[in-house]
Amino acid sequence: MANTIKDILLDLLKTVGPSGSEERVINLFGQSIAPYVTEVKTDVTGNCIAHKTGSGSKVMLVAHADEVGLMIHYIDERGFLYFKEIGGVDTSLLPGQKISIEGINGSVIGVIGKKPIHLQDKTDSPRTINPEDLWIDIGAKDKKDAEQKVHIGQVATIISEPVLLSDKIVASKSLDDRIGLAILIAVAEKLGQTNADVYFVASAQEELGSVGAQTVTERILPDVGIAIDVTHATDYPTMSVVKDGDIKLGAGVVIAVGPNMHKSVSDKLLNVARKSNIPYQMEALPKRTGTDARAIQVAGTGAAAGLLSIPCRYMHTPNEVVSIADAESAVHLIIEYLRLYNN
Ligand SMILES: [Zn+2]
CATH class of the missing domain: 2.40.30.40 (Peptidase M42, domain 2)
Incomplete structure (x- = not known):
């Protein structure tokens, strides 16, 4: 699993895609995920929508393609x-x-x-x-x-070439949110036999207020929409666990709870993590998340939103740092969630 995520990720990181100019990232995402889904298309906002058809309820997984x-x-x-x-x-x-x-x-x-x-x-x-x-x-x-x-x-x-700081720790620009796109591709590849009806979306213009996530939610009308993004790790000098919570690199995928996230989605994700012994951490978000989860919640007449995050040090700097191990736990969690709740 590690190689798949790492390989896909390194290609995605070398691609340029500021908000509004995500075409290269969208194209690479579409090509990479195409073998594992029923159809791939792009929409007028610039989102890439990869659909794996199934008879279960409609689940949309969203990671954003753009970067600052x-x-x-x-x-x-x-x-x-x-x-x-x-x-x-x-x-x-x-x-x-x-x-x-x-x-x-x-x-x-x-x-x-x-x-x-x-x-x-x-x-x-x-x-x-x-x-x-x-x-x-x-x-x-x-x-x-x-x-x-x-x-x-x-x-x-x-220009910031990705480097491995250790076997599982990557430093690069735009890990926010290329790590999310790599997770979507890995989930699509490993999903196997399930009836889940899943839309894998690379969204446009998240950094400018989740523009793509809003239009794509209104288009797809999912039962559940889960954003996969990065969140602030707090395990390095100058950070405060008292102020921002205890989030560590390598300690697992972060499951967000708070008013933007539908309780049933957060509860199911937590349940799956506990049942399947998947490493996870929790993040309390009492305000707007600032991620695509917020747009998913309020688009159209609303969808049940969830938010999974990968701990990230030094967000929006030329050298963001994440752990591949956390991405692996996210892939594992999403697959088990789909198997358990969307067949
Ligand atoms: Zn992001």
Whole structure:
């Protein structure tokens, strides 16, 4: 199981897909899951819907395809590119990064520059840094040269090659939520004989307010919709278990409870985990989840929502860290849930 998730995941992590420009991720997801489902299609919002038909109740599993990123909005006379941020970007981490822009004729590599330490005075390293203080250098001669390669509105992400910190611990950008997509593909592959009627959805624009999850829920009208996303691990310096709960890497999939999640769904997931001895952790979410589970709950006339999360350190940085073991427990849990409750 580990190899499957790891292999799929590494491919997904190398794919660029800021919110609104998820096509590459959607295509890879569709191709990867196609052998295990009845049909794969995309919708007008940009979601990918992979349907495995069955006679059981309708279950929708959703992981989001998009990631945070940058959008080029101004090119100056010297050919430097200025950008706005897509989603919750930590601006302070951008200086010094390599950037991949989806340019006019394919990928354009750039770097986000900064005045050297030797030449800085105290005011050059402000506590808060804004996107307008930063620029991307693509090695262009001037504005005209830059405009041959990139136009206004094109998107970019940080370049951060995935690495294994140990056998099961991965560091990369966009593990939020490519780990969720890898879980969906692994579930589809291993599901085997069951009557569950399952929709595996790679949703678009979660980082901008679960746009895709809302439209896809209204289209499919599932009985149950479960979002699979990441949540904040609290097992590293500066985090507080008293404030944010005790969530550890490698301690199992996280089952969320709270008003966004339907009690019957959370209860069944907990029941399955206990019965099948699947490692799990619990997360109390008394407010909006900020995930696709919220959109699933309120779309149309509403669906019974659930939320499963993978603990993630350093979310929305160039090096998010998750454990493959937690993804494996999520796959195991979803399969047992479908076998027990949706035949
Ligand atoms: Zn996410």
